[in-house]
Amino acid sequence: MIQEKAIILSNTEMVKDIWKMEIKTKLARQARPGQFIEILVPPFFLRRPISIHEIKEDSLVIIYKVLGEGTLKMTKMKESIDIFGPMGNGFPMEDQDIVLVGGGVGVPPLYETAKQYLKNGHKVQVVLGFNTKDQIFLEEELQALGCEVFIATMDGSYGTKGTAIDAIEAQEIQNPFVLACGPLPMLKALQTRYTKGYLSLEARMACGIGACMGCVVKDKEGHSLRVCKDGPVFSMQEVAL
Amino acid sequence: MMDLSVKLPGLNLKNPIIPASGCFGFGKEYAELYDLSILGGIAIKSATPQERFGNPTPRIAETPGGMLNAIGLQNKGVDSIIEKELPFLAQYDTEIIANVAGATEEDYVEVIRKLNDQPVVKAYELNISCPNVKHGGIGLGTKPDLAAHVTKLAKEAAAKPVYVKLSPNVTDIVEIAKAVEEAGADGLVLINTLMGMRIDLKSGKPLLANKTGGLSGPAIKPVAIRMVYQVAQAVNIPIIGVGGITCAEDVLEFLNAGASAVEVGAQNFVDPFVCPKIIQDLPSVLQRYGYTSPKEAVGRSFRDE
Numbered sequence: 001m002i003q004e005k006a007i008i009l010s011n012t013e014m015v016k017d018i019w020k021m022e023i024k025t026k027l028a029r030q031a032r033p034g035q036f037i038e039i040l041v042p043p044f045f046l047r048r049p050i051s052i053h054e055i056k057e058d059s060l061v062i063i064y065k066v067l068g069e070g071t072l073k074m075t076k077m078k079e080s081i082d083i084f085g086p087m088g089n090g091f092p093m094e095d096q097d098i099v100l101v102g103g104g105v106g107v108p109p110l111y112e113t114a115k116q117y118l119k120n121g122h123k124v125q126v127v128l129g130f131n132t133k134d135q136i137f138l139e140e141e142l143q144a145l146g147c148e149v150f151i152a153t154m155d156g157s158y159g160t161k162g163t164a165i166d167a168i169e170a171q172e173i174q175n176p177f178v179l180a181c182g183p184l185p186m187l188k189a190l191q192t193r194y195t196k197g198y199l200s201l202e203a204r205m206a207c208g209i210g211a212c213m214g215c216v217v218k219d220k221e222g223h224s225l226r227v228c229k230d231g232p233v234f235s236m237q238e239v240a241l
Numbered sequence: 242m243m244d245l246s247v248k249l250p251g252l253n254l255k256n257p258i259i260p261a262s263g264c265f266g267f268g269k270e271y272a273e274l275y276d277l278s279i280l281g282g283i284a285i286k287s288a289t290p291q292e293r294f295g296n297p298t299p300r301i302a303e304t305p306g307g308m309l310n311a312i313g314l315q316n317k318g319v320d321s322i323i324e325k326e327l328p329f330l331a332q333y334d335t336e337i338i339a340n341v342a343g344a345t346e347e348d349y350v351e352v353i354r355k356l357n358d359q360p361v362v363k364a365y366e367l368n369i370s371c372p373n374v375k376h377g378g379i380g381l382g383t384k385p386d387l388a389a390h391v392t393k394l395a396k397e398a399a400a401k402p403v404y405v406k407l408s409p410n411v412t413d414i415v416e417i418a419k420a421v422e423e424a425g426a427d428g429l430v431l432i433n434t435l436m437g438m439r440i441d442l443k444s445g446k447p448l449l450a451n452k453t454g455g456l457s458g459p460a461i462k463p464v465a466i467r468m469v470y471q472v473a474q475a476v477n478i479p480i481i482g483v484g485g486i487t488c489a490e491d492v493l494e495f496l497n498a499g500a501s502a503v504e505v506g507a508q509n510f511v512d513p514f515v516c517p518k519i520i521q522d523l524p525s526v527l528q529r530y531g532y533t534s535p536k537e538a539v540g541r542s543f544r545d546e
Contacts (some may be wrong), residue, residue: 001273001274003512003514040511045303045304045305045306045307045308045458045459045507045511046301046303046308046510047510047511047512058497070303070471084513105533134356169306170434174313176477184402202302203298204298204302206298206301206507206510207264207270207509207510207513208510209270209273209274209513210266210269210270211265211266211270211271211509212264212266212301212310212312212462212510212522213266213286213300213312213315214298214300214301214310214367215296215298215299216294216295216298216315217298218294221263222294224294224295224315229270
């Protein structure tokens with residue numbers, strides 16, 4: 001883990017309220033798909049945990065949604081940014097084809113994961129859920145990587161009407177090995193359908209490195225796990241959601 | 242090179258900087274970032290007799306200049322801490338302060354008895370000020386007679402010096418400090434967090450699952466300084482100051498207020514390297530204000546000059 005005052009290479013809006021920032025940083029050499037970094041957004045006190053969207057040779061790309069004052073402030077950042085990481089375990093690289101399932105701001109970390117599975121010669125199907133057509137992002141980028149991409153929208157304005165789970169059913173996606181990141185109801189639904197694969201969780205964090213016990217979840221035996229350090233990626237049936 | 246060492250009951254601190262309990266776990270995570278031996282000491286996460294899962298989540302909420310937490314003394318229990326955490330800490334040349342918590346007076350005594358024969362633990366920090374548990378904690382720390390009684394029992398059980406960590410959530414902290422001193426405390430740690438709340442405007446409900454939480458961070462520093470200043474003039478035992486420290490200047494402010502050493506809490510989350518940075522900066526900051534040691538600065542705010 002490195003703390004660094006890193007250089008912002010770009011910071012632009014992709015679709016309404018979804019922003020993409022590329023940061024030139026030494027952390028890029030250590031990062032793995034599914035890990036996150038912690039960002040300082042002065043004058044706010046706590047760092048913001050943000051998942052890594054793409055790992056380049058000497059830069060990292062993050063995608064964030066403007067949800068509050070902190071993320072709004074991030075859209076104004078232009079020159080440098082204090083980052084700490086990479087943190088968490090990330091998605092394991094297993095020797096097999098995968099289905100990536102994402103919803104909303106859970107989609108970005110799936111991109112680098114897709115990239116690496118494709119590089120290892122595996123087939124990658126991607127199922128993404130959004131509320132409406134105008135909120136869709138990364139569809140084309142994932143297709144450009146070589147993924148087969150399926151979209152669901154809650155209002156039916158694009159792709160399958162309903163959730164990502166509805167799209168899995170409508171498209172008759174059979175591969176039982178799923179890697180997912182997204183809203184809690186989506187992760188819960190996946191847990192009832194799948195036994196294999198991994199889920200990436202989101203949590204309010206303080207330290208981000210496993211010391212403060214702010215972001216714990218329970219495993220199915222009732223033992224506590226830290227989302228920031230033991231996760232954010234857990235095997236499909238490990239955590240009681 | 243300035244000598245930063247500070248000698249307190251049971252503690253030979255090479256410098257007055259101690260990560261605060263609950264903000265540093267048992268050191269393992271921070272040991273991946275820097276050598277823990279540079280620290281004056283470490284106040285390790287609270288130990289209770291049995292494992293505690295703690296409160297439901299969310300446990301964390303940001304506030305202007307700080308944060309609320311409602312962890313609820315999550316820990317694996319004193320036996321597990323002795324078996325799994327203390328051996329790791331033994332490899333470092335730093336003074337370990339065991340934070341002791343419980344739901345009843347007997348809990349405090351039980352934890353202390355078990356830690357007495359652990360040589361790595363140099364002193365106890367009696368946590369009678371946690372705002373996030375229903376029993377014990379703050380319940381014992383807000384009434385002078387109860388605080389004094391648990392201190393007395395702890396002292397009787399303890400084979401090492403006992404520091405009592407006081408709550409700021411009281412009308413008169415001086416009264417409690419004096420009661421605890423009289424009961425035999427070897428030192429005081431002040432302050433613990435201030436009880437607070439945030440409400441989520443979308444739901445209209447408290448943001449923390451526990452509803453209330455403990456406020457820490459720079460926002461509470463003036464409260465801590467004021468309390469250290471008042472208590473330091475009223476007692477004859479040393480004070481470890483804690484509350485909102487982010488830099489070496491803050492440390493000097495606590496020393497001037499009457500603290501002999503300090504604990505650094507929430508800032509570890511913001512800047513994981515804050516303790517090494519403060520240790521590095523402290524000599525030049527002390528020098529800039531005309532001191533040749535931390536001790537010289539202690540209590541200057543109320544000393545006749």
